[in-house]
Amino acid sequence: MSALTAAIDAAKAQGRAALIGYLPSGFPNAATSHRALRAIIEAGVDIVEIGPPYTDPVLDGPVIQQATAAALASGVTMADTYAAVSVVRDAGAVPVVMSYYNLMLQRGLDTFARELVDAGAAGVIAPDVTPDAAPEWVEAADAAGLDHVYLVAPSTTAERLALTAQASSGFVYAASLMGVTGERASVGEAAERLVADVRAAGAERVCVGLGVSTGEHAAQVARYADGVIVGTALVKCLFDEDEDAAIAAITEKARELRRGVEGHVEAHA
Amino acid sequence: MTSPAEHTRLQAVDGPFFGDFGGRYVPEALVAALDGLTEAYDKAKVDPEFHAEIERLGRDYTGRxxxxxxxxxxxxxxxxxxxxxxxxxxxxxxSHKINNVLGQALLTKRIGKTRVIAETGAGQHGVATATAAALLDLECVVYMGEEDTERQALNVARMRLLGAEVVPVTSGSRTLRDAINEAYRDWVANVDTTNYIFGTAAGPHPFPTIVRDLxxxxxxxxxxxxxxxxxxxxxxxxxxxxxxxxxxxxxxxxxxxxxxxxxxxxxxxxxxxxxxxxxxxxxxxxxxxxxxxxxxxxxxxxxxxxxxxxxxxxxxxxxxxxxxxxxxxxxxxxxxxxxxxxxxxxxxxxxxxxxxxxxxxxxxxxxxxxxxxxxxxxxxxxxxxxxxxxxxxxxxxxxxxxxxxxx
CATH class of the missing domain: 3.40.50.1100 (Rossmann fold)
Structure with missing residues (x-):
């Protein structure tokens, strides 16, 4: 059992879904981003996705685009991602890396996998590549003992749900809707159906992301998924130029989401 | 199967791979659309009606x-x-862009989609796509880097006159690369109704093959x-x-x-x-x-x-x-x-x-x-x-x- 599956199962044993948060590495700067990572973990995030910034993030909406572009402009490199991974591990949560494929490829797939394991990562989510397109990554990750998480979308055919469920380890990432990262007013209706379908296709653990922004959304998704993935709603907090205010906001957001995955829904004003 | 003699012909090489290059490295959300496009194109390729229509448009519309x-x-x-x-x-x-666009617009009709999106740099592919959309009654949105909308203001006006919506892209380098990124984001969100008419012989399979063939x-x-x-x-x-x-x-x-x-x-x-x-x-x-x-x-x-x-x-x-x-x-x-x-x-x-x-x-x-x-x-x-x-x-x-x- 990997650290990733253990974390999901531990949450399940507590009668709740796991809470998975995403933050790009190095935004708004290394020190603040490390503070933010520790803060959300303390507030109840179980698993943290660290995103190395990339110049062509085709699956990201404006908020994450802006954050990662700022991080790149300030000189963030893969070394910052490894450092963030270690911060997450040391704070007691499970780190995974969500990386666009070319960054992995240029590092060398084997090297990348080994370096991540050394830094303390449990898995990698590659959003812009499918398992059939790059079986060499599955091999490299397996050799290093790293989970390889793949995505399914509402458009995924039954045949490909089975293929992806089979090729994924750790969990399967179910995209709640057709679109890019970003906040939405509600969670896509397709999500619940997709989770059921991918389970039927053989997936043991399924977590839902894209557009999950509030405690209410988290509670809704937690009823049918093993984990709830939140990115933009957290990242947005870090645009506050007052560092203490940013940390306070992201802590409050993480707490709200944690109450959500525990099934406590607060009424909205 | 190709004969051994056929095999040595470079012209006979089709995607997904050209040697070590090519393939299809895309988000899962787009795989179904690319599979659908590949399937529709494989059918069209052996359909004499498709070729006759392309030839007719080439002759009577493009001026070939x-x-x-x-x-x-x-x-x-x-x-x-x-x-x-x-x-x-x-x-x-x-420009040559019309050759590709007419074929892909016909393909769009064949797969039953009503909206096309395109990226453009100089505006030539955008103008060609807006033109084909006008001809074939398709809704058209063109993504163009903001820097390019300034360099090629005349083409922006042409596309708008043709009825297309032109979206200036302000992210990243504000040029062709970011226009492609933005078109991808649109496609992921609207793939049910929308076909992406890719302008050049790049991108995921089957685009390099389709564009080359056209x-x-x-x-x-x-x-x-x-x-x-x-x-x-x-x-x-x-x-x-x-x-x-x-x-x-x-x-x-x-x-x-x-x-x-x-x-x-x-x-x-x-x-x-x-x-x-x-x-x-x-x-x-x-x-x-x-x-x-x-x-x-x-x-x-x-x-x-x-x-x-x-x-x-x-x-x-x-x-x-x-x-x-x-x-x-x-x-x-x-x-x-x-x-x-x-x-x-x-x-x-x-x-x-x-x-x-x-x-x-x-x-x-x-x-x-x-x-x-x-x-x-x-x-x-x-x-x-x-x-x-x-x-x-x-x-x-x-x-x-x-x-x-x-x-």
């Missing part, structure tokens, strides 16, 4: 076949070599025309951004090893300055925009911004078939600077009364170099992929001939 024009006064400045121009600039909408008409016509004019050329030259006009021309001569194939990339201020778009000269293998090819990138795999006076060549990637043709030594890729291209632009305009697109002027500059090298016995075929109307303002400023310069 495009003619060959000899350029003797221009050739005097190119070592006296015989220079022949394949006049894709005379096509309806002013542009193949350039090389097929040109080869026949050259034979009628006395024989195959010593070299065929074309400009390369993503590489669709070049692959269309090269395709006709791939299996004629005596014909040198020369792609002219945008070297901007010079490859040594770092401000250029000479991907095959200075890039490394990697994955960008859905396929494995050669890209301009730093050591970590971050895409490096490209630079060129020509918006249509200002792209840090290139189609996978070109990367393969370079790797196997079948084609050469030469860097041509902004200033070399603009000299060729002025020369063709002044000596022949033909104003080329700045993109195509890169191929003309390559012909000047090669002509000087080979001398008067050589015959060079140049793909004049587009006309220069859209570039008048930019060229006037470059040469100090803009009315505002009089002030």
């Amino acid at each position: 076949p495009s003619i060959i024009t000899e350029a003797p006064r221009f050739a005097k400045h190119a070592g006296g070599a015989r220079i022949l121009l394949k006049r894709e600039d005379l096509n309806h909408t002013g 542009q193949r008409v350039i090389g097929a016509e040109a080869r026949e025309q050259m034979v009628a004019l006395g024989g195959l050329p010593d070299a065929a030259l074309a400009c390369v951004g993503g590489g669709s006009n070049a692959i269309g021309l090269f395709d006709g001569f791939l299996d004629d090893p005596e014909v040198r194939l020369i792609g002219c990339e945008a070297a901007g201020d010079g490859v040594e300055t770092g401000r250029h778009a000479a991907t095959l000269t200075a890039g490394r293998p990697g994955v960008l925009h859905g396929s494995k090819s050669v890209i301009l990138q730093d050591g970590e795999g971050q895409t490096v911004p490209s630079h060129s006076i020509s918006a249509g060549l200002d792209y840090p990637g290139v189609g996978p078939e070109h990367a393969w043709l370079q790797a196997i030594g079948r084609a050469e890729y030469w860097p041509i600077t902004d200033s070399e291209a603009m000299q060729a632009f002025a020369l063709l305009t002044r000596t022949e009364g033909i104003m080329p697109a700045i993109e195509s002027a890169h191929a003309l500059a390559g012909a000047i170099k090669l002509g000087k090298e080979l001398g008067p016995d050589a015959t060079l075929l140049v793909n004049l992929s587009g006309r220069g109307d859209k570039d008048v303002e930019q060229a006037a400023r470059w040469f100090g001939l803009h009315p505002e310069d009089d002030a």
Whole structure:
């Protein structure tokens, strides 16, 4: 059992879904981003996705685009991602890396996998590549003992749900809707159906992301998924130029989401 | 199955892979759409009705076949070599882009989608897509880098007059690369109703194959025309951004090893300055925009911004078939600077009364170099992929001939 599956199962044993948060590495700067990572973990995030910034993030909406572009402009490199991974591990949560494929490829797939394991990562989510397109990554990750998480979308055919469920380890990432990262007013209706379908296709653990922004959304998704993935709603907090205010906001957001995955829904004003 | 003899023909190579390059590196959300497109295209490819419709539109709408024009006064400045121009600039909408777009728009109808999106750099592909959308009654949205909307304001107006929505893209480098990123984001969200009409022979499978097949008409016509004019050329030259006009021309001569194939990339201020778009000269293998090819990138795999006076060549990637043709030594890729291209632009305009697109002027500059090298016995075929109307303002400023310069 990997650290990733253990974390999901531990949450399940507590009668709740796991809470998975995403933050790009190095935004708004290394020190603040490390503070933010520790803060959300303390507030109840179980698993943290660290995103190395990339110049062509085709699956990201404006908020994450802006954050990662700022991080790149300030000189963030893969070394910052490894450092963030270690911060997450040391704070007691499970780190995974969500990386666009070319960054992995240029590092060398084997090297990348080994370096991540050394830094303390449990898995990698590659959003812009499918398992059939790059079986060499599955091999490299397996050799290093790293989970390889793949995505399914509402458009995924039954045949490909089975293929992806089979090729994924750790969990399967179910995209709640057709679109890019970003906040939405509600969670896509397709999500619940997709989770059921991918389970039927053989997936043991399924977590839902894209557009999950509030405690209410988290509670809704937690009823049918093993984990709830939140990115933009957290990242947005870090645009506050007052560092203490940013940390306070992201802590409050993480707490709200944690109450959500525990099934406590607060009424909205 | 292809016969062993067929197997050795370079022209017979189809995607997903061209040697080590190509493939389909995309988010799962797009796989179903790309599979659907592949399937529809495979059916269309063997459907005589599809080919008849493309041929009819080519003849009655685009104005095919495009003619060959000899350029003797221009050739005097190119070592006296015989220079022949394949006049894709005379096509309806002013460039080779219409060849591809009409085919993909017909395919859109076949898969029952009602909305098309496109990326554009110089605006030529956007104009062609807006035109096909008007003709075939499709909703059309074109993504264009904000910097390019400024460089090519006239084409923005053309697209809007044709009924398309033009979305200026303000992220990243605000050029073609970011327009593609934004088109992808639209496609992921609207794939149920929308087909992405990709403008160049790059991107994930099946785009490099579809675009190559639809542009193949350039090389097929040109080869026949050259034979009628006395024989195959010593070299065929074309400009390369993503590489669709070049692959269309090269395709006709791939299996004629005596014909040198020369792609002219945008070297901007010079490859040594770092401000250029000479991907095959200075890039490394990697994955960008859905396929494995050669890209301009730093050591970590971050895409490096490209630079060129020509918006249509200002792209840090290139189609996978070109990367393969370079790797196997079948084609050469030469860097041509902004200033070399603009000299060729002025020369063709002044000596022949033909104003080329700045993109195509890169191929003309390559012909000047090669002509000087080979001398008067050589015959060079140049793909004049587009006309220069859209570039008048930019060229006037470059040469100090803009009315505002009089002030």
